[in-house]
Amino acid sequence: MVSADNCNGQSQAQPFDDEAQEFIARLKERSKQLRRAIELYDQVIWPVIIRGKDSMLKDGYCRYTTLKTMGVKRTLAYVGH
Numbered sequence: 525m526v527s528a529d530n531c532n533g534q535s536q537a538q539p540f541d542d543e544a545q546e547f548i549a550r551l552k553e554r555s556k557q558l559r560r561a562i563e564l565y566d567q568v569i570w571p572v573i574i575r576g577k578d579s580m581l582k583d584g585y586c587r588y589t590t591l592k593t594m595g596v597k598r599t600l601a602y603v604g605h
Contacts, residue, residue, distance in 0.1 A: 555590045562594070571600035 560567070561567035572584030581588060582604075591599055 558590045573602045576603045
């Protein structure tokens with residue numbers, strides 16, 4: 525996490541708390557497993573869920589980031605109201 529210092533325009537890194545570090549570690553592991561399943565086994569994945577009024581991703585962050593790192597430009601999505 526980075527917070528901007530308004531006084532001199534420099535950024536100062538803030539350490540993540542333990543819970544955030546655990547989440548990041550789990551996300552990296554899940555992403556690694558998902559990428560492996562897609563590349564080796566042509567794993568079919570669930571669509572991501574997007575809120576229609578502002579295109580906010582509501583579910584599927586791991587799928588989204590994994591596909592993005594793989595260079596995938598499009599995926600299936602459920603778009604709600």
